[in-house]
Amino acid sequence: MDESIIRLQAIKKYYDESTHVLEDLNLIIHKGAWTSIMGPSGSGKTTLLNIIGCLDSATAGTVFINGTEITKLNQTQLTRFRRENIGLIFQQYHLVPYLTALENVMLAQYYHGVIDEGKAIEALKKVGLEHRLDHIPSHLSGGEQQRVCIARALINEPKILLADEPTGNLDQKNGEIVLDLIKQLHAEGHTIILVTHNPEIAKLGQRIITVIDGKICSDSTCTSEINET
Amino acid sequence: MFLRILGKSILKRKSRIAIAVVSVLIGASVATALLTVSLDVSEKVSLEFRKYGANLLIVPHSDTIEVGFPGVEFGSVTEQRYINESDIWKIKAIYWRNNVMGFAPFLYQVVTARSDQAEQRIVLAGTYFNRTIHIQSPYAPQDPTTFTTGVQIISPWWHIKGDWIHDQNDTSSCMVGAAVAEKLNLSVGDTISVTYTEQYGSTANTSAYNFTVVGIIMTDGYEDNQIFVNLQVAQEISQRPGKLHTIQVSALCNACPVETFADEIKELIPYVDGRSVKQLVNAEMDILGKIQNMMFLVTIVALIASALGVMTTMITSVIERQKEIGLMKSVGAENRKIISLFLSEATIIGVIGGIIGYLVGLILAQLIGLSVFSLSITPRFEIIPIAIGISVGVALLASILPVRRAVSVEPAIVLRGE
Numbered sequence: 001m002d003e004s005i006i007r008l009q010a011i012k013k014y015y016d017e018s019t020h021v022l023e024d025l026n027l028i029i030h031k032g033a034w035t036s037i038m039g040p041s042g043s044g045k046t047t048l049l050n051i052i053g054c055l056d057s058a059t060a061g062t063v064f065i066n067g068t069e070i071t072k073l074n075q076t077q078l079t080r081f082r083r084e085n086i087g088l089i090f091q092q093y094h095l096v097p098y099l100t101a102l103e104n105v106m107l108a109q110y111y112h113g114v115i116d117e118g119k120a121i122e123a124l125k126k127v128g129l130e131h132r133l134d135h136i137p138s139h140l141s142g143g144e145q146q147r148v149c150i151a152r153a154l155i156n157e158p159k160i161l162l163a164d165e166p167t168g169n170l171d172q173k174n175g176e177i178v179l180d181l182i183k184q185l186h187a188e189g190h191t192i193i194l195v196t197h198n199p200e201i202a203k204l205g206q207r208i209i210t211v212i213d214g215k216i217c218s219d220s221t222c223t224s225e226i227n228e229t
Numbered sequence: 230m231f232l233r234i235l236g237k238s239i240l241k242r243k244s245r246i247a248i249a250v251v252s253v254l255i256g257a258s259v260a261t262a263l264l265t266v267s268l269d270v271s272e273k274v275s276l277e278f279r280k281y282g283a284n285l286l287i288v289p290h291s292d293t294i295e296v297g298f299p300g301v302e303f304g305s306v307t308e309q310r311y312i313n314e315s316d317i318w319k320i321k322a323i324y325w326r327n328n329v330m331g332f333a334p335f336l337y338q339v340v341t342a343r344s345d346q347a348e349q350r351i352v353l354a355g356t357y358f359n360r361t362i363h364i365q366s367p368y369a370p371q372d373p374t375t376f377t378t379g380v381q382i383i384s385p386w387w388h389i390k391g392d393w394i395h396d397q398n399d400t401s402s403c404m405v406g407a408a409v410a411e412k413l414n415l416s417v418g419d420t421i422s423v424t425y426t427e428q429y430g431s432t433a434n435t436s437a438y439n440f441t442v443v444g445i446i447m448t449d450g451y452e453d454n455q456i457f458v459n460l461q462v463a464q465e466i467s468q469r470p471g472k473l474h475t476i477q478v479s480a481l482c483n484a485c486p487v488e489t490f491a492d493e494i495k496e497l498i499p500y501v502d503g504r505s506v507k508q509l510v511n512a513e514m515d516i517l518g519k520i521q522n523m524m525f526l527v528t529i530v531a532l533i534a535s536a537l538g539v540m541t542t543m544i545t546s547v548i549e550r551q552k553e554i555g556l557m558k559s560v561g562a563e564n565r566k567i568i569s570l571f572l573s574e575a576t577i578i579g580v581i582g583g584i585i586g587y588l589v590g591l592i593l594a595q596l597i598g599l600s601v602f603s604l605s606i607t608p609r610f611e612i613i614p615i616a617i618g619i620s621v622g623v624a625l626l627a628s629i630l631p632v633r634r635a636v637s638v639e640p641a642i643v644l645r646g647e
Contacts, residue, residue, distance in 0.1 A: 050641045053559075055559055055639070055640045055641040056639070056641040075564070076563055076564070079558065079561060079562070079563050079640075080561075080563075082559070082561060083560065083561025088559055088560070094552065094556045094559075095556075096234075096553055096556065096557075097241065097553075098237040098238060098240070098241035099233075099234070099237060103230075103233060103234075103237075106230060107230070107234070107557070107560060108560045108561060109230075110230040110231070110234075111557070111560055111561035111562045111563075111566065112561055115230055152560065156561075
């Protein structure tokens with residue numbers, strides 16, 4: 001039985017003739033796995049994350065997520081698919097500056113079509129922010145903002161969590177709090193894909209993929225083959 | 230949740246929204262001011278024109294023969310006809326009765342006028358100076374049953390040396406035109422003798438009357454060559470009791486051509502024709518048309534400037550909020566949610582700008598009215614929905630490009646960190 005939740009086949013991403021970001025990239029990620037993606041800046045790891053997160057489209061190739069070929073979906077269908085299946089955790093947190101912590105979480109509920117304030121409060125309790133519900137982002141520390149971002153990513157119960165350098169802007173203590181939360185989410189069965197420059201954080205995953213020049217390199221060996229855990 | 234996002238988004242960007250509101254406000258205030266001035270001045274300019282005399286002449290219907298050249302007619306081929314004085318009240322019983330500012334009947338007769346020093350054949354005109362008539366059958370039950378009218382009402386611009394004839398039963402006073410006064414060497418208080426000879430076959434019947442000159446009329450028009458007496462005096466002299474030659478009507482209506490009045494009057498008095506005083510009507514329509522065209526153009530320019538202001542502000546706002554828009558999309562906002570957010574903001578900007586613009590426009594209207602037309606402008610509350618509607622329309626139109634730009638923001642922008 002195929003337990004893959006994400007399958008990328010011969011993915012290419014060109015911005016123009018001379019800018020080839022991803023080259024014939026193949027990747028399978030299994031349900032419930034924690035995959036860390038590493039690579040130097042400009043290697044294409046964020047573009048890879050964007051394509052998996054339905055935020056960007058591939059120039060060529062096919063992408064299956066949870067059994068759906070997302071490369072065939074139009075923009076509106078992609079938006080719906082994303083909000084139902086994928087949670088996003090950003091390095092810059094990206095909270096709406098004029099909404100409170102609670103409202104930022106409820107924003108994802110609103111776009112999902114189901115607003116449940118109690119559930120949003122629960123999500124913030126889960127990340128330890130029950131005392132910060134009515135604070136706007138500028139009144140929260142970086143770690144607290146990232147936890148709001150995690151609560152927002154979780155609120156619609158997505159199967160896949162994509163994290164782009166989630167601890168990149170945090171001090172060690174707050175970084176550990178955030179990583180503990182991600183570990184907890186993984187333990188609960190979420191599929192985690194985490195982009196990081198930090199090898200120690202990458203090692204928390206069951207699998208480490210290194211992307212260089214738009215190709216997947218693993219164990220110092222560049223390859224275009226399908227990698228399986 | 231939508232209202233929370235909308236409200237907080239507006240409060241967060243108060244200065245930006247304020248700039249957009251000011252842009253709308255400028256357009257709305259100019260539109261309000263010029264619309265108010267245009268409507269008010271149209272009425273007041275029409276009223277001013279009414280001071281320069283009647284704009285509709287009612288005459289008895291007469292048959293004519295065309296002589297072969299377009300527009301050239303042979304004249305009346307039937308006997309001299311008259312209008313019955315008993316029908317005159319009907320002019321105030323038509324549908325547009327409230328727009329009939331006044332009217333004056335006239336019966337003319339050529340007479341011989343004699344003073345101590347000279348003699349002259351002159352037109353004697355009998356008319357109402359300032360008479361209250363009874364409206365026998367008002368158009369609507371609530372309408373008044375009396376109406377005060379006369380030449381003093383429809384021709385207030387006449388320059389009078391001396392006085393008007395105030396008593397409608399006065400049979401011994403007359404007013405004479407300036408040219409008559411000069412030819413007969415008359416002054417106010419002098420006596421004038423008038424004789425009229427009616428020919429019946431081979432016999433002639435001559436009647437003579439003496440009048441005291443109470444006023445000398447100066448119009449620089451045909452009135453300067455006439456003698457004016459109360460209507461019943463002229464009817465008695467010419468032995469045509471209850472008869473009139475013409476009725477001069479002063480009609481005020483911006484929404485309808487003066488011919489409409491003529492048609493209405495003809496319905497009630499079928500044996501008359503109405504002829505508009507073309508020169509006056511055309512001048513009036515021409516001036517009003519020019520005023521309105523100018524104001525329309527200025528309003529359009531102001532609204533375009535206003536729309537450009539709103540568009541620039543909103544495009545700046547979209548550029549500033551690219552990440553916010555990208556974030557909203559990345560957490561699941563469809564384009565229609567983004568569109569509705571921006572259009573709602575534009576609507577609020579339009580409503581606020583429209584209301585404040587209306588109030589500022591009223592002040593502007595007063596300034597324009599006083600400085601340009603020397604008239605005080607009456608506020609018109611029916612313009613409020615128009616001002617708000619125009620403002621919202623301008624704000625929404627100006628939002629089309631910014632909204633397109635917002636919709637084109639890619640959600641990937643939040644991950645790229647651009």
